[in-house]
Amino acid sequence: MNKELQFTFEEIFKQNERRIYYHIHKLRIDDPHQEFYQEGLYAMWNAYKTYQTDKGILSTYFNYIIRNRLIDLYRNKTKQKQHEIFTKSELEALDIHIEKVKEPFLWKMLQSELTENQWKWVNYRIRLEMSVKEIAEVEHVSIDTVKYWGRQVRQRLRNERYRKLLLDRRII
Template sequence: MDSFDMVHKQYDAMIHKIIHSLNIYKDKDAFYQTGLIALWEAYDKFNPEIGAFPAYAYSYIKGRIMTELTRNHLTEDRNVYQKEEFWELIKDEQPVETLPRERILSYCSELTVNQTKWVLYTCLDVLSVREIAKVEKVSISAVKKWRKGAIEKLKLLEL
């Protein structure tokens, strides 16, 4: 039989076709890798006396990808990943000790006005992104941009 490189080139389209036929649209690279490993295993275990290699490889690859697909679905069903808004709704039961306003402002010298607002609302008033957006009458994504910029600049000050 040919070397695996030749087999890989010859059956590469088969792996892609199987992925497409199973309507896999997420994590295509991971499923392609699974298919490639299955092709290698089929190549390694193939016995020419049993039948033709293309049919053997096809069933081996498709079976392995379907097993991986089932495993992924079970993992998704068993695990619940909460959206960011969920975590903003949870109230912290611990008493909050805030820093003095002057000390907080001393860290904000390199920040824009809006980034400073985010720091003050977050540290002094303990407001969530959603609450800051409501108070400032801006979108939540705008406040998230303030937060991102402030965090990036404050990290640079740590150095």
């Protein structure tokens, strides 16, 4: 912190708390669990600690830091949600119609083309419609591991050679 700053963080916070709410509202972020507020508060504290009086106005610096931290958090959360979603509708987007894969024989054929972990992901996520977190708990692995299995399956299902193999076997 720059020694020239003469106010405590508590005083600065009382004067600038509304900035956090302003940016949350301005960015149209729904914050029912106060995650974005917490991130904004942390950003304000960090800005307070790193502020240099000769570089510009404190309020401008707060606005810049808070807004960008909220945007970063929003992007990360959006990306996380997109990675978790892979359900029947996504299979259909890949032209894999779940109605065609209802027969146990066809599931067995699909299973024979996947690794054990890839099959676990397909079985839990698509057939049983479990969340990534639930799969991780059942399999006693990390959430990142389950997401990795899903990325492998997606990559395989999008591969033209693999899709042709499945088409030839009439799985999709």
